[in-house]
């Protein structure tokens with residue numbers, strides 16, 4: 001018998017639990033072996049390692065710098081090998097397969113189309129190749145007994161000046177694989193208000209967007225993303241913690257912005273391991289997700305960049321259960337939060353919650369009940 005505390009899920013249960021992922025970068029999740037294959041196929045000779053295990057370690061270590069700017073430099077290698085239709089189809093298909101294998105049932109995966117034009121693809125060709133890859137990966141996942149749905153978010157880079165063009169692209173493909181828009185890249189010095197025209201356009205089109213904010217830069221960035229730009233969700237948003245005071249006797253006081261975020265149920269796309277790497281949090285135990293969960297913010301758990309963080313959704317949940325003693329109920333809470341916050345239509349979100357997520361967790365919880373009964377009675381109860 002395992003000595004695990006009842007209700008704390010095992011690693012195997014965490015992997016089998018249905019999970020929802022809202023913040024994952026396509027160019028931050030390649031398999032190391034695929035990067036090497038694609039580099040060979042496209043003549044890219046600047047990879048720092050030629051052996052998959054070593055290359056995986058290189059990405060993790062290079063991303064471990066404590067600075068978002070240095071973390072972002074590692075993407076030069078992944079973007080370099082994602083410049084052809086074939087490469088994009090393969091990377092997107094493998095992304096969907098890897099997530100499905102990890103128990104992710106719904107994912108919104110983002111990438112910046114403007115970073116994949118070096119070999120002559122048009123923005124439209126990039127979007128169509130990635131869509132084709134996601135559909136292929138979903139089909140392959142189904143064939144191997146998994147179920148996943150993947151929507152794309154189109155990202156504009158905040159240091160560049162193509163946000164309106166990318167927003168228009170997202171709007172053109174909104175009924176064809178693309179579910180929303182995002183801005184990413186170095187945060188300090190590049191406030192989201194630089195791209196107001198793109199956000200105002202998307203609002204006029206009744207479209208959805210999230211903004212990377214409150215990761216490398218604090219409250220002003222979150223405030224602008226919400227109150228100037230009108231973001232539906234916050235990419236990270238972890239620094240909202242700067243607007244929450246916890247007194248020695250445990251009394252919690254929320255500032256106006258933190259109160260707004262909680263009252264309005266603004267989804268926080270939290271990415272614990274990524275935050276440790278870029279210096280947004282000092283340790284898992286000190287990561288604000290513990291406090292935000294207990295204060296009932298609409299917190300969600302995400303991977304950000306599986307390659308650079310050497311992580312997966314299951315791994316993030318394992319680390320959280322080890323650190324905070326989270327149970328299957330906590331996992332379900334994060335997962336339902338994420339599904340409620342997805343950019344697909346409301347009825348489809350509800351159907352995922354009632355047909356996939358709740359039954360999945362109910363089944364896992366019944367394993368605990370079953371195991372408890374076996375331990376206490378010493379015999380296996382007969383099924384009725």
Ligand SMILES: O=c1[nH]cnc2c1ncn2[C@H]1C[C@H](O)[C@@H](CO)O1
Pocket residue numbers: 025026027028068072075079110111112115155184185186212215274304305
């Ligand atoms: O955590 C992040 N913060 C800001 N930008 C990021 C993060 N992770 C990835 N990016 C950037 C680098 C990628 O090339 C780009 C599009 O996915 O988004």
Ligand SMILES: [Zn+2]
Pocket residue numbers: 023025184212235304
């Ligand atoms: Zn990100």
